[in-house]
Amino acid sequence: MKYLLLKHYRGGPAPTWDWAPMDQWTPQEVDAHIQYMRDFADRLKDSGEFVGEAALAPEGTFVRYDGEGRPPVTDGPFAETKDLIAGWMIIDVDSGDRALQLAGELSAAPGPGGKPIHEWLEVRPFLTEPPKTVTE
Template sequence: MKYVVLIHSNPQPWGHPTGDTVAEHQALPKAERDRLNSDFEKLLSELQANGELLGGEALGDPATSRLYRYSGRPVVTDGPYSESKEHLAGFFLIDVDTPERADAVAQTFAGPGETIELRPIHVF
């Protein structure tokens, strides 16, 4: 079962890893930040070792994006997509055996000041 893990984060300031720039993460005690970072790195290593991690990328600052809409013809505008506190910061593509495993992965990805969206890949 393939899923995409979408990481939404506040774009001000924009940076990766997002925890390094998100105020809620930075407000935690150092020991807690270190634990969260360690748990995340452990999960990534596990996903890679199991062949469950298919890929992922950090995305650039949403202010640098361009939007392409169709209104009788293609119309191009500067991004980001919408006025929002959070924007898509990056994604990981995973292939796991069960929805429960996908939920466990997404829960580990969730960090202070971020929203994680877990979405199944549509099979045609």
């Protein structure tokens, strides 16, 4: 089964986040974090569980059709939160339990002082068939 792992980062301080935003990390801390993710991806490539990954720029916009052909564009990527999706990884694993195990490992990527940041990862299975409708 394929799963999408969404990496969420915090754009500012909040009590639910144990670490400073990445723009406050030293270059060595950023390098160590990125190296951890590269090593993680390489291990999944070796096991055949890796499908793809990408980092995302913090800039973005929202676009929505307005019914008149002029889509309104707003600042983004998120209108009401300081969270941002910083990147994603697609994995192909045998079970949901394996997806959760790998997400937990990725959550341990180092941050300030080399300590695991325990970041939140969103784990989403790919939809493999249209949703079933409930009939009464």
